[in-house]
Amino acid sequence: MxxxxxxxxxxxxxxxxxxxxxxxxxxxxxxxxxxxxxxxxxxxxxxxxxxxxxxxxxxxxxxxxxxxxxxxxxxxxxxxxxxxxxxxxxxxxxxxxxxxxxxxxxxxxxxxxxxxxxxxxxxxxxxxxxxxxxxxxxxxxxxxxxxxxxxxxxxxxxxxxxxxxxxxxxxxxxxxxxxxxxxxxxxxxxRNLLAGNRAVNHGGAIKVVLGESYVHDCVMEGNTAYQGGGLYWFANEDTTPLEVHGCTIICNLANKIGGGIKTRFGFPAVTLEETIVCDNDPDEIDGPYVDLGMNALCVCPADFTGDGDVDGADLGLLVAFWGPCRTADCPADLNQDGVVNGGDLGLLLGFWGPCD
The missing domain is CATH 3.80.20 (24 nucleotide stem-loop, u2 snrnp hairpin iv. U2 a'; Chain A)
Incomplete structure (x- = not known):
C-alpha cells in the first residue's frame, strides 16, 4: 500500500x-x-x-x-x-x-x-x-x-x-x-459531493471495509441507510483507522443508529479532523472515533435515550449496563475500555443537562 x-x-x-x-x-x-x-x-x-x-x-x-x-x-x-x-x-x-x-x-x-x-x-x-x-x-x-x-x-x-x-x-x-x-x-x-444516495443496510453514501482508505474534503448530505446514514466504517483488530479529513457530514438519516457515521465498537476507530458532523438523525456518530481537532461534532454521547438531555433516564441505562460489556455494541461504555464502571459514570455526569 x-x-x-x-x-x-x-x-x-x-x-x-x-x-x-x-x-x-x-x-x-x-x-x-x-x-x-x-x-x-x-x-x-x-x-x-x-x-x-x-x-x-x-x-x-x-x-x-x-x-x-x-x-x-x-x-x-x-x-x-x-x-x-x-x-x-x-x-x-x-x-x-x-x-x-x-x-x-x-x-x-x-x-x-x-x-x-x-x-x-x-x-x-x-x-x-x-x-x-x-x-x-x-x-x-x-x-x-x-x-x-x-x-x-x-x-x-x-x-x-x-x-x-x-x-x-x-x-x-x-x-x-x-x-x-x-x-x-x-x-x-x-472532494466529492454525495447526496440523496440510499443503502438498505450500511453506508447510505459510503461504506469502507478494511484496508487503508482515506476520505478527504467530501460533503455527505441527505443520504439514508439502516446504519451509517452518511458513512459506515467496518474495521477488524488489525485495520489501520479510516481517516476522515475536512468533510461535511450533515442531514443524513439512519433508520437504526449512526445517522452521520457508524463504526464498530471494540475495533480501530475512524479519525476525524476539520470535519463537521451535525444535524444527522437519529444521532451523529455511533461507535468509536478519535477527535484530532478542528471538528464541529454535534455529539452528545451520554444521551442514550436520544431525547436531547442527559438525565436520570440515561443514568438508569448506564447502571443497567454496569460491568463488562457483553456485546460489541456497548454505548454505555463511554471511555471505550470494555467495561461500564465509575469512569463512565464520571463522564456521564460531566455531560449532565441539555445537550448543546
Missing part, C-alpha cells in the same frame, strides 16, 4: 499521461467512432479517447488496456454514458490498470445491476463502475441513478483508485454502500 503521506498528494494530481493515440467519439458520426466501446476495442493501450457531448446508451469494458476516457464538454453533464437496459455495470475496469487510466468529465447513469463479485458470482456489485485489482483515477464525473447490491455507483475491490471532484446523486444499494463501497485496498475519496 502507499504511505499515508502520499494519499492526499495523489488526490491532488490531475494531469493526463502522454498517450500513444488520440481518437474521438461522437454520436453524429463526426468523430472517429460512434460508440465508446468501439473506440476501446480499436485503440492500443495508453491511448486517449475523447468523447463528444451526447448520450451514449452502452456499457464499456476496458479489458487490459490503460486508457484515458474523457468527455469534451464544459462539464460532466454534457457527456453521458447511459446504462439503461443492459443489466450490468456501466464502466468495468478489471485488467490491473494503474492511475494512468483516467475516467473524467463523464456522467455515468442508470447502471441497472452491476457485475458478479469475483469468488461469489451470485452477488452483484458496482452499478455504475467496478474496479477490481485496478487503480484508475475517476475525476470530475457524475454518477446518477445507478444501483446494485453493493456499491450502487462504485465498487472498488483491492483498489488504490482516486475518486475525486465528482458528484454522486440518487444512487441505491440493495445492501451496502449507496454510492461508494471500498473493500480492502487504499481508495482515495476526495
Amino acid at each position: 502507499r504511505a499515508r503521506s502520499s494519499i492526499a498528494f495523489f488526490c491532488m494530481l490531475a494531469s493526463i499521461p502522454a498517450s500513444a493515440d488520440i481518437v474521438t467519439v461522437a454520436t453524429d458520426g463526426s468523430g472517429d467512432f460512434t460508440s465508446i466501446q468501439a473506440a476501446i476495442d480499436a485503440v492500443p493501450t495508453d491511448s486517449t479517447i475523447q468523447v463528444a457531448p451526447g448520450v451514449y446508451n452502452e456499457i464499456i469494458d476496458l479489458g487490459k488496456k490503460s486508457l484515458v476516457i474523457e468527455g469534451t464538454g464544459k462539464d460532466a453533464t454534457e457527456t453521458v454514458i447511459d446504462g439503461s437496459g443492459f443489466k450490468s455495470t456501466v464502466v468495468r475496469i478489471t485488467g490491473g490498470q494503474d492511475e494512468s487510466t483516467v475516467i473524467r468529465l463523464l456522467t455515468v447513469a442508470n447502471g441497472e445491476a452491476g457485475s458478479p463479485l469475483p469468488g461469489n458470482p451470485n452477488i452483484l456489485v458496482g452499478g455504475g463502475l467496478f474496479a477490481v485489482d485496478s487503480s484508475p483515477r475517476i475525476e470530475f464525473c457524475r454518477f446518477i441513478d445507478n444501483r446494485s447490491a453493493f456499491g450502487g455507483a462504485i465498487y472498488l475491490l483491492r483498489s488504490e483508485s482516486a475518486v475525486a471532484d465528482s458528484t454522486f446523486l440518487d444512487n441505491f444499494a440493495f445492501a451496502d454502500g449507496g454510492a461508494i463501497f471500498a473493500f480492502q485496498g487504499a481508495a482515495r475519496i476526495c
Whole structure:
C-alpha cells in the first residue's frame, strides 16, 4: 500500500499521461467512432479517447488496456454514458490498470445491476463502475441513478483508485454502500459531493471495509441507510483507522443508529479532523472515533435515550449496563475500555443537562 503521506498528494494530481493515440467519439458520426466501446476495442493501450457531448446508451469494458476516457464538454453533464437496459455495470475496469487510466468529465447513469463479485458470482456489485485489482483515477464525473447490491455507483475491490471532484446523486444499494463501497485496498475519496444516495443496510453514501482508505474534503448530505446514514466504517483488530479529513457530514438519516457515521465498537476507530458532523438523525456518530481537532461534532454521547438531555433516564441505562460489556455494541461504555464502571459514570455526569 502507499504511505499515508502520499494519499492526499495523489488526490491532488490531475494531469493526463502522454498517450500513444488520440481518437474521438461522437454520436453524429463526426468523430472517429460512434460508440465508446468501439473506440476501446480499436485503440492500443495508453491511448486517449475523447468523447463528444451526447448520450451514449452502452456499457464499456476496458479489458487490459490503460486508457484515458474523457468527455469534451464544459462539464460532466454534457457527456453521458447511459446504462439503461443492459443489466450490468456501466464502466468495468478489471485488467490491473494503474492511475494512468483516467475516467473524467463523464456522467455515468442508470447502471441497472452491476457485475458478479469475483469468488461469489451470485452477488452483484458496482452499478455504475467496478474496479477490481485496478487503480484508475475517476475525476470530475457524475454518477446518477445507478444501483446494485453493493456499491450502487462504485465498487472498488483491492483498489488504490482516486475518486475525486465528482458528484454522486440518487444512487441505491440493495445492501451496502449507496454510492461508494471500498473493500480492502487504499481508495482515495476526495472532494466529492454525495447526496440523496440510499443503502438498505450500511453506508447510505459510503461504506469502507478494511484496508487503508482515506476520505478527504467530501460533503455527505441527505443520504439514508439502516446504519451509517452518511458513512459506515467496518474495521477488524488489525485495520489501520479510516481517516476522515475536512468533510461535511450533515442531514443524513439512519433508520437504526449512526445517522452521520457508524463504526464498530471494540475495533480501530475512524479519525476525524476539520470535519463537521451535525444535524444527522437519529444521532451523529455511533461507535468509536478519535477527535484530532478542528471538528464541529454535534455529539452528545451520554444521551442514550436520544431525547436531547442527559438525565436520570440515561443514568438508569448506564447502571443497567454496569460491568463488562457483553456485546460489541456497548454505548454505555463511554471511555471505550470494555467495561461500564465509575469512569463512565464520571463522564456521564460531566455531560449532565441539555445537550448543546
